[in-house]
Structures are given as structure tokens and as C-alpha cells.
Amino acid sequence: MPAHERYDAVIVGGGHNGLVAAAYLARAGRTVLVLERLDTTGGAAVSTRPFAGVDARLSRYSYLVSLLPQKVVRELGLKFTLRKRTVSSYTPAHRDGRATGLLVGGGPDRTRESFERLTGGNAEYSTWEAFYGMTQRVAERVFPTLTEPLPTRDELRRRVDDDAAWQMLFEEPVGAAIEAHFRDDLVRGVVLTDGLIGTFADAHDPSLKQNRCFLYHVIGNGTGDWDVPVGGMGAFTDALADAARSAGAEIVTGHQVTRVETDGREHAEVTYRTAESEGTVAARHVLVGASPRELAGLLGEEPPPPAEGAQLKVNMLLKRLPRLRDPAVDPREAFAGTFHIAEGYQQLAAAYADAAAGRLPAAPPSEIYCHSLTDPTILGPELAEQGHHTLTLFGLHTPAGLFSHDNDAVRDALLASTLAQLDAHLAEPLADCLATDADGRPCIEAKTPLDLERELGLPGGNIFHRDLAFPHTQEGTGRWGVETRHANVLLCGAGAVRGGGVSGIPGHNAAMAVLGH
Template sequence: MPAHSASSRAISRSRSRSVSGSGDVVIVGGGHNALVAAAYLARAGRAVTVLERLDATGGAAVSTRPFPGVDARLSRYSYLVSLMPKKILGDLGLAVDIRPRTISSYTPTVRAGRSTGLLVGGGTERTRASFARLTGGEGTYEAWTRFHAMTRRVAERVFPTLTEPLPTRAELRARVDDEAAWRMLFEEPIGVAVERYFDDDLVRGVVLTDALIGTFADAHDPALAQNRCFLYHVIGNGTGDWDVPVGGMGALTDALAATARAAGARLLTGCEATRIETDGRTAEVAYRTGEGETTVLGARHVLVGASPQELARLLGESGPAPAEGAQLKVNMLLKRLPRLKDPDVDPRDAFAGTFHVGEGYGELAAAYAEAAAGRLPSAPPGEIYCHSLTDPTILAPELAESGHHTLTLFGLHTPARLFTTDNEGTRADLLAATLAGLDAHLAEPIADCLAEDADGRPCIEAKTPLDLERELRLPGGNIFHRALAFPYAQEGTGRWGVETAHPNVLLCGAGAVRGGGVSGIPGHNAAMAVLGR
């Protein structure tokens, strides 16, 4: 029986009810990928309606003022931009400023009883000197340079394919044109390459973190989930650089929404899709407003920015099992940056890039083993970003002038399963352990640096995978909607990686092949799939 036959019978029945208008495209969800799709399609002359459940568009790529009475607009769920192609920004005429960070990363540690650390960035000589100070020689720096030259070459060749029809595995391999790099990134666990290139535990850990952002895996996982995560974290725009959206992540999605509206797209907020019915040629989407009214829209195509699990629910079908998320997200506002125990690094440099905590190679392995055994990591690994050092515009002028700063922390190896019994209590325990790990490298406790809100409470909030599932409907709290896939065609992926079993229903969110991160790529590819028909 064809996959859409049951829905075909249902759509015939539904036509006896009133349908409020019809158009070319209905898009379910108003996240950044959906807005990219809406802008492309509306600019191409299609009639587009976007249905967003929440009161504002942007999805997880939003800026909010989370602390009462404090005029600090934080990127609440997603923080940095790497994968957004300049092609999309140019095609849509988006006047957004995405600014590079002056420092790539800083990783504090203790060597021979002395607080020190590895600073990457601020110029070649400064980075070289930091490696020499940490390891006592030139060899590790030279290995670092060789390794990242290899990933840079791969990035330059792979990234342009993300906005093209999916290549086959053989085609992408030929595009990479480097058998050693292909083996390291696509065929054997990334831990093999990390251990082959580097012998310093701290440096190994810094490299491995790119493979573990939101991904619960070991460095040697034979399923290569860590490799897929690593690839997407090092190929952005052919450089792998992670940059700061000026004005916060919400400035980017607000610009996308404005572009889509200007092109003629209707963006309806507070409207929750409740059902999709299709016969493969035409479709209907039912949605409910906050007042409880239900409306049905007709369309030739339906694009879904929600997860594959949510799409299955809307179609009345069985969906894939969720791949659990594995991260802690912490947002803070500080009245000042904390002093460091490392006497050689200024806090403004240390926090200007990615500040790694508990992310040595051995520490990451230990944290994974504890979490896999059902326990919170005793030394939770995480990394911290200070948006306001690169972009002070997210703070009210008086806050910026008085030395306030934002910190956002992304914790690793905290799978959703750890929170199912007691989300609130486990969150509190994990936050305390995470901050204690940071304090170990500070000359003053981070709690002493926290600003206070209008009610006198510290300006800090934490989100577990279950919190993200509840607030954003991310299945299992997975920030990628489901396990990431290598960016080449596999059985059932379709020409663009956005196709489903229903010819006129497409994914346009992170759950599409080549989804994940703030990229707009699934939205672009879904729009191209529609326009190519």
C-alpha cells in the first residue's frame, strides 16, 4: 500500500469541513531554518504561511532577557554561528553582522603544581608560545598546525556541498581527495586520529570537544556519532571558525523574519499545528490558536521545521525513537569577569574565546564512563562563551560601562536519562558540580561575580535536556533533533536530504540530513526541493 494512502482517505473526509484559504506552502514551525525556507520561497513568488506555536519566531535561536529587571539580552539556547553559509546571507540580502572572536580558546590546567593553561589565538607567535609553555617544546604546536591544516582542507571541499544536492559517498570522497583525511574523519573513530597526532592529554581533550557538543559518545565509539559531530564543528564556511552574532542570536532570526515578511510570507505566532493530511499532491494542515480555535489550511507543499518525531505525530504515523540530548546549558550575567589562578593570562583574553573546563582527554573519558553507568559526572566537562566581550550591544549601556558581562556554559556528557527521576534536583546537583569545576581555576568563586536581578537573586539559570524538551519540544532534549548524519546520500535520503515518504511533505529543520546548528541549510535545501519540482 502506498505510504500516503491512509492520509489520502483522511484528506477526502476533511474536505467536508471548511478550509480557511489555501496556498503554495505551509511551514510548520518558525525557527531559523523555517524562516530561511519561507524567505526563499516567498521571494520566488510562492504563497507561504508559517505556523509557530510560541508567541515569537526564532525557535531555539532567540535572544531573551531571562533575569527580571535586568536589561541584558542573552542568546538563550544557541550561542555561536559557524555553519550559516555566506551564500544564504547574500541570497536573502541579510544585513547581519557576524563577528569573529579575537581568541579561539583557553584551557586552564595545573602543571607541576602551578596554575597555567593553553591559549589558542591572538596571533601565531602567541599561540606557539602558549604551546611551548604548556608542553615544553615545539612538537605539539607543529602537530596542532598539521592537524588543523588537514581539517581546513576538508572543510574547504565539503562545506560548499551542503547547499547542493546530496552527493553520493563516492562523490564526496572524490571531492575530499585525501585518503588519509577521509579515513580519519569518515571511517575510523576520531579518537584514533587524536591519539596519533597528539601525546598531551590536555591538547587531545581540546581537539576532541568538537566531537562531543550535544553528542553522547566515546572517542572510540565504532558507530562514529562523534565523527559526524566533529565534522560539522570544523567545516563551517570552509574555516571552522565559530563567530558571534552581533545583537545576539535573536538579531539574526529577527532579520530572517523581517526578510520573509517583506517578501510576502505570512508569519502566524501562537498557532500550533495539530494535524497534517496529504495525498502526496495536495495537503491540509490544521492548527489551533491560543483561544482554542481550529483552522485548516490547504497547501501544495508542507515543510516541517519540527523534529521527525513531531512530523510523524502530526501525520498520525509511528516515528523514529528519539536520540537523547546530552548537554547542560547555563546562562549567567556577571558584574565583573572573575580573576584567574593562571597569572599569565588576562581574564578578558581567557573568556574571549571558548573557555574549556574539565575537558582533558582523560577527564572526558571518565565523565562519559560515569554517565554511561547512570551517574552524574563527578567532574562535569563544559565550555564557556562570553558573548559580551565581542559584542557589548547585548547589554544596556550602563551595564556595559560598569563591567558587566554575560557567560554561557555548554556542559557535555549529561544525557537525558540522568534527569528522568528528578529533573530539578539533578539539575541543581549538576550545576553545583559544574561551577565547582570552574571555581578550581579561578582566584575567586564565580558566585561572588554574579549580578543580581530586581528581586535580589543571582543572575544564573540552567537548562537540562528535559527542560529543552519541555520548552522547545526537542525530542529527548536533542539539539540536533536526531543523530547527525554524514553529508552524503544514503538509502532513503532523497536528492536534498529533506524528503519524506510523502512527496509534498518535506523536513526543513535540524532533523534533515545536513541539519543541526544555526545554519539555515535545511531551510535552503527544502526551498530548493520545492522550487525544483
């Protein structure tokens, strides 16, 4: 139970962003209470042992870190470690009756050789280098603004200082740039995937949802690298909780907030319930890590339009990595980065068209990543010695509406179809490589958008809480992009402007807004 009746700030939700906000405010001398509905902090950035009797601690919902600023790590004194992946991605393919693929990583020479083997020349590799040189320059200029007050659109454009890059990323559908630069269908697909993670859109969607998603996926820390948290995501959020508590923040779990009332200025009351009772605490400010839709419900206001999620999440433990049909790539290389499945450019377009018509994609696209190749500490010593590995899969173009009539049956069908797409590139069935739990069941679990809504409170399973926004001012945004129409109620979660991903940025920005920076 909360120790006091009134706080300077009450934070609704103990996800990573809420913990960042709590740590900053407590370090500034404010009294802070974090109310978390679940039995543990971390939200979607947690590690769990999902398989009975198996000593493997998987990052269950979110997997990698890209957008977390070193500024936040440094200022909060966070004690955790990130490791670089040696390989960025591998995408298998069948060409002219042979198994091949595209490996990005292992050094420029290794990547160039892979491009040449796939495409028969050096042109696509040269274009790749130029294109991602452009995105890196944009990243170096845009990323520092994410922890500053929101720039206007014109200010951000001046900061980018590249009219062609601005046009490609901010003005026209990213599909146009991809098609103008690249010729190979597989290469085009690899580029496009960064615009589709958790985002249901076509390459040419006029809303530019795919552009916003693409931008956030390539600007992290000025490099776009996606790094591995040693010990899993739980190690990161445990470090945040420790930082918040050591600064004086009070964190209570098993406390579900049911109502927020505010005078809009200096006083708010937050009602919560536990398994045993209900209670109310007062606060000068309320920071909400839950979605804007959830916040509207807490305030008794009209909710914003829904923006459903569109992904399948699968966690697996293997006895061994499967052998590949492509003889030129070792499985330890292929699975060390992001392993793309059915993600050619035309395949992605076909999958989107299927899902938009209300059908499961005939060839569902997905991406796989093996945490334990970079960080084996998540495995018990015996599992590591025996050669076990974790795999996490993120499926694309499967919007929540596809599961509404029978979530369990559709989940099973989609999982089977997704794994069949993977098996087409393996020299042995993945099922033969799955470990079993203490009850003899295969170590595999799948989560649909509706599962994520039920377990984490994500509206429609949307991992970003709502559609991402470009990182500049727009109608209704305040100085930091966290403001609501109530001056003392702020968003500190993924639904803020510059939210989404494992970043801590909304938590930092909400704290800065409270502190008057």
C-alpha cells in the same frame, strides 16, 4: 489567523530554518504561511532578557554561528552582522603544582608560546597546525556541497581528495586520529570536544556519532570559525523574519500545528490550534522545521527511535569577569573564546563512563563563552559602563536519562558540580561575581535536556533533533536530504541530512526541493 485557506507552502515552525525556507519560497513567488507555536519566531536561536529587571539580552539557547553560508546571507539580503572572536579557546590546567593553561588565538606567535609553556616544547604546536590544516582543506571542499544536491559517498570522497583525511574523519573513530597525532592529554581533549557538542559518545564509539559531530564543527564556511552575531541570536532571526515578510511570506505566532494530512502528492491539510480556536489550511507542500519525531506524531505514523540530548545550558550575568589562577592569561582573553573546563582527554572519557553507567559525571566537562566581550551591544548602557558581562555555559556528557527521576534536583546538583570545576581554576569564586536581578536573586539559569524538550519541543533535548548524518546520500535519503516518504512533505529543520547548528542549510535545501532545483 491565516489570511487565506490555501497556500503553495505551509511551514511548520518559525525557527531559523523555517524562516530561511519561507524567505526563499516567497522570493520565488510562492504563497507561504509560517505557523509558529510560540509567541515569537526564532525557535532556539532567540535573544531574551531572562533576569527580572535586568537590561541584558542573552542568546538563550544557541550562541554562535558557524555553518551559515554566505550564499544564504547574500541571496536573502540579510541585514545583520557577525564578528570574529580574537581568541578561539582557552583551557586551564594544573601542571607540576602550578596553574597554567592553553590559549589558542591571538595570532600564531601567541598560540605557539602557549603550547610551549604548557607542553615544554614545540612538537604539539607543529602537530596542531598540521592537523587543523588538514581539517581546513576538508572544510574548503566539503562545505560548498552542503547547499547542493546530496553527493554520493564516492562523490564526496573524490571531492575531499585526501585518503588519509577521509580515513580519519569518515571511516574510523576520531579518537584514533587524535591519539595518533597528539601526545598531551589536555591538547587531545581540546581537539575531541568538537565531536561531543550535544552528542553523547566516546572518542572510540563505533557508530562514529562523534566523527559526524566533529565534522560539522570544523567545516563551517570553509574555515570552522564560530562567529558572534551582533545583537545576539535574536538579531539574526529577526533579520530572517524581516526578509521572509518583505518577500511576501505570512508569519503567525501562537499557532500550534496538531495534525498534518496529505495525499502524498499535491494536496495536504494542516490543522492548528490557538488559545481561542482551531483551524485548518490547505497547501501544496508542507515543510516541517520540527523534529522527525514530531513530524511522525503530526502524521499519525510510527516515530523514529529516540536520540536523546546530552547537554546542560547555563546563562549568567556577571558584575565582573573572575580573576584566573593562571597569571599568564588575562580573563578578557580567556573568556573571549571558548573556555574549556574539565575537558582533558581522560577527563572526557571518565565523564562519559560515569554518565553511561547512569551517574552524573564526577567532574562534569563544560565550555563557557562570553558574548559581551566581542559584542557589548547586548547589554544596556549602564551595565556595560559598570563592567558587567554575560557568560553562557554548555555542559557535555549529561544525557536526558540522568534527569528523568527528578529533573530539578539533578539539575541543581549538576550545576553546583559544574561550577565547582570552574572555580578550581579561578582566583575567586564565580558566585562572588554574579550580578543580581531586581528581586536580589543571582543572575543564573540552567536548562537540562528535559527543559529544552518542554520549552522548545526538542526530542529528549536533542539540539540536532536526532543523530547527525554524514553529508552524503544514505539509505532512504532523497536528492536534497530533506525528503520524507510523502512527496509533498519535507523536513526543513535540524533533523534533515546536513541539519544541526545555526546554519539555515536545511531551510535552503527544502526550498530548493520545492522549487525543483
